[in-house]
Amino acid sequence: MRLEHWFYTIPLRLRSLFRRRQVEAELDEELRYHLERKTEEFDARGLSPEEARYAAFRAMDGLEQRKEECRDKRRTNSIENFFQDLRYGLRMLRKSPGFTAVAVLTLALGIGANTAIFTVVNAVLLRPLAYPEPDRIVNFMLGNHEIEGTSVPMFMFWREQTEVLQDFVLYGEVVKGPGVNLTNTDRPERLRSIPVSADFFKLFGASIEIGRTFTAQEDVPGGPRLAVLSDGFWRRRFGADRTLVGKSILLGGEPYVVIGIVCDIEPIHSAWNAQGPSLRTDTPADVWLPVQADPNSADQGGNYRSAARLKPGVTLEMAKARTKLAEARFRQKFPGGKLSSFSFNLEPLSEAVVGNVRLGLLVLMGAVSFVLLIACANVANLQLARATGRRREMAIRAALGAGRRRIVFQLLTETLPLWLAGGALGIGFGYSVLRALLASSSVNLPRIGAQGSAVTLDSRVIIFTMLTATFTGILFGLIPAFSASHDDVSAALKENGTRSGSGPGQSKTRAILVVIEMALTLVLLAGAALLMRTFVALRTVDPGFEAHNVLTFEMSLNQARFDQTVAVARLLRDAQRRVEGIPGVEALAATRSLPLDPNPDYAPVIIEGRPPTKDRYQDWAASRDVSAPYFEVFRVPLLRGRLFTERDDERAPRVVVINETMAKAFWPTDSLGRAPLGERITLYEEPPREIIGVVADVRDAELGSKPEPMVYVPVGQRLDADNAEDNKESSMIWVVRTKSEPYSLSDGIQRELRIASGGLPVSHIRSMDQVRMEATASSNFNMMLFNIFAGIAVLLAAIGIYGVMAYAVQQRTQEIGVRMALGASQRDVIRMVVRRGMRLALMGVLIGLVGAWALTPLMASLLYGVKASDPVVLTLVAVLLSAVALVASLIPARRATRVDPVLALRLE
Amino acid sequence: MSKPSDLVQGTLDLLLLKILALEPLNGFAISLRLKQVSSDVLQVSDGSLYPALHKLEQEGWIAAEWKLSENNRRAKFYSLTRLGRKQLAKEAANWTRLSDAISHVVRIEEA
Secondary structure, three states: OHHHHHHHHHHHHHHHHHOHHHHHHHHHHHHHHHHHHHHHHHHHOOOOHHHHHHHHHHHHOOHHHHHHHHHHHOOOHHHHHHHHHHHHHHHHHHHOHHHHHHHHHHHHHHHHHHHHHHHHHHHHHHOOOOOOOHHHEEEEEEOOOOEOOEOHHHHHHHOOOOOOEEEEEEEOOOOOOOOEEEOOOOOOEEEOEEEEOOOHHHHOOOOEEEEOOOOOOOOOOOOOOEEEEEHHHHHHHHOOOHHHOOOEEEEOOEEEEEEEEEOOOOOOEEEEEOOEEEEEOOOOOOEEEEOOOOOOOOOOOOOEEEEEEEOOOOOHHHHHHHHHHHHHHHHHHOOOOOOOOOOEEEEEHHHHHHOOOHHHHHHHHHHHHHHHHHHHHHHHHHHHHHHHHOHHHHHHHHHOOOOHHHHHHHHHHHHHHHHHHHHHHHHHHHHHHHHHHHHHOOOOOOOOOHHHOOOOOOHHHHHHHHHHHHHHHHHHHHHHHHHHHOOOHHHHHHOOOOOOOOOHHHHHHHHHHHHHHHHHHHHHHHHHHHHHHHHHHHHHOOOOOOOOOEEEEEEOOOOHHHOOHHHHHHHHHHHHHHHHOOOOEEEEEEEOOEOOEOOOEEEEEEEOOOOOOOOOOOOEEEEEEEOOOHHHHOOOOEEEEOOOOOOOOOOOOOEEEEEHHHHHHHOOOOOOOOOOOOOEEEEOOOOOEEEEEEEOOOOOOOOOOOOOOEEEEEHHHOOHHHHHHHHHHOOEEEEEEEOOOHHHHHHHHHHHHHHHOOOOOOEEEEEHHHHHHHHOHHHHHHHHHHHHHHHHHHHHHHHHHHHHHHHHHHHOHHHHHHHHHOOOOHHHHHHHHHHHHHHHHHHHHHHHHHHHHHHHHHHHHHOOOOOOOOHHHHHHHHHHHHHHHHHHHHHHHHHHHOOOHHHHHHOO | OOOOOOOOOOHHHHHHHHHHHHOOEEHHHHHHHHHHHOOOOOOOOHHHHHHHHHHHHHHOOEEEEEEEOOOOOEEEEEEEOHHHHHHHHHHHHHHHHHHHHHHHHHHHHHO
16 A cells, blocks of 8 residues: 555656656646636636636636645655755855855854864763773772772682672773883883783773783783783884794893783773872773782782673672672771771773763863854844845745745755854864864873874764754754744835834844843853963962972882892982982982872871771871982971981881871871971881971872872881882882973983983983973863853854944934934933943843853862852953943944934935 | 635545546546536635645545647646545545434434
């Protein structure tokens, strides 16, 4: 039945579409035949030929409308109309290139900004991680992001939950870890290496190019020294030599057999940003080594990560419940162990990677959508102004049988090319701006790759942009379309051509659009101003150390010859003697971590002579191993007691320096400011140390957060076992204070460090100024984008208000002329026009203030040094925007005063 | 308005199909035939006839063909298709059911 139906109808439809002229001719002929016969009939009844013809037409009851009805029955009429309207629309746009250019550029700006931000959101938040079934991978964490890291025993207990999870993986750090030195070549190099357990490659879906990866049998303590290289490193360093597999290379002074080459997988490692620890996936590893963790280990150090895959049918909640079980068993075995105050927890891997940048990106997305709305409102406004010039055209169309629907569709179809052109241009524009932005600034976002190379246009971005263009095009195209189709036909036709006034409804629509624009702009401005205040506050905050003229170098001591603390101490002395001999160098110190480049170690603190609290690891302090000149290099002032000296070595009494926050937090009752000098504290399971000095606070974690309690431990006084562990978990960082521009001394310092260390490579050369800049990168990025958006918004809103006022003045030329003829002064005219403009502006500002008050708290966590609803900020932006609106309406107001009353009156 | 106000909705289709089931006709002839068969009771305006015919054509119920008319001029003749015959049967049955039901109701009122 259906088939037969199509058999008849498809040829008809095709005919109406592609042989339109013939179909039309046939319709004409058919109706003409009817009319002729009818005329003959009337003729026969004795009417005059003239009357007969007229009667035949009358019987048809509107020939053109009937024709249109017949066309409608063809079902293809809407398609034909669409193309016809489209052609007409394009012709209209060509005829007014000024309007077209302004509208398309405005839309390209709005849509392009959205494309740019969406491209980032897509790369960071939407694109699934490049692992097999990434949403089934869970990340093990302690507490709720309070602390990162897993200890080996924790992993061993967690690993028992095989009913809910599989492919348990323990792995180390890529970027913050020390890596490993490739030695015995003419180009020694520090490699980014990660120790991983055997299932790592399976969990993260690495594809093997040559050879194989580790087996579980090899991943045991004392197992063979094996290495799996990444494809990128293998090509770069070994020219893709296939014979390398099976040979051994020297890593950290030990031979490792290369067993396989693995394609670059989206690597995973941890990082910090302003919101705390997170995982990053954008720095590739060079080499993977078997972690060979001891299942019976009691080491409570937490510098590993772990992850696993949910078994089929298992939910995250089920896995979490079983993980609690593992926690209970762990606590039974290690009551009160390090990190024991944090509970075992799981989260989806993607959450660990992007969880703490999501808010910032969504706020940006919200802001940029405001820009688009403002741009669209502006274009709709322009179209409304144009539509009034076409009222007669619309009236004639209506009189000739075009229904309201038809007119609305026509105007929409004419509009769409504008939006689509804006969208197409916007993709190019937005994308190139984004590229420049990502390449120029150090943006602290996960998953974007080096210089944002992973932020690419894909089909989703293009679909998003085109959908945005179409949707806003229809939404905002409907406003002028409806407003035009509401017109009273006869009134419009009666109106004389020169003065095509707009109905009161239309100017109301335009006023509403302008008010909305102003309101949106105010919200954007408020956001931008708050981020600006944050930026200034972060720039002016005293970090507690002097960053200028300090250069930092990293060196991996991850090799057996530095296992003994004495060996490290010897290296420090040697390096200090050599580097401080360079003219221009003031002092050299070594440290395990840098201020503002947070990778802090936390140590549980027990104060001697105090009764143990219920949980004896309740008190925590950040800890940093430093060499004696550290405080001199960073110019951290001593408050009381003394600093480390060279004599505080492995043979001397064990000592520690603490910061002021710690002194106040741990000895709050000390009113005389003497204590805690001489007090003894225990860190971890170490023998106790004596507090010899208190130094001023340093903003270590980030510029925007309060200093934490901190203990400084002399590098040379670490226990051998701890020292060896430190070497595996972090690099040694050399910090040099110079008398002048530090980079000029970089080569000399590197050379001396290399000699002192027996040829170890030096990497990650950064000035502290740069470290400080990177620490505020994400808030700078937010601020910069917000400023751009707010700038565009203000410009568009000003144009919007100007447009409405200029138009209103033009409409009222005659009225103004009459007023002036009756004695109104120029001031009166200006006041009249400006008052109307400002009434709109202030209404928008008021609504915007309410909006800002409601919305800015969403960005509270992105702010520093300013409250989200800061009254000063809100007042300032309100005044600023009102001022802009005032200027924008003054221009047309002044033009109004130049109206010549005589000319204006003659216009009628 | 093209909807014949004096015809029950949908009955115009039925009438047209029925008329064309007898013989292929052109539009003007159909308009005459309509008046003739209904003894001038059913008045269909010329204006609404053509959109209705075009609709039936697009549904595939009638097919059009250009032929010479009785006065030797080219005219568009409509004839029923196989699909149209089925449709006619269906609509006729519907109509009978509806009119039976209505006459029934009318008779009850009289009693």
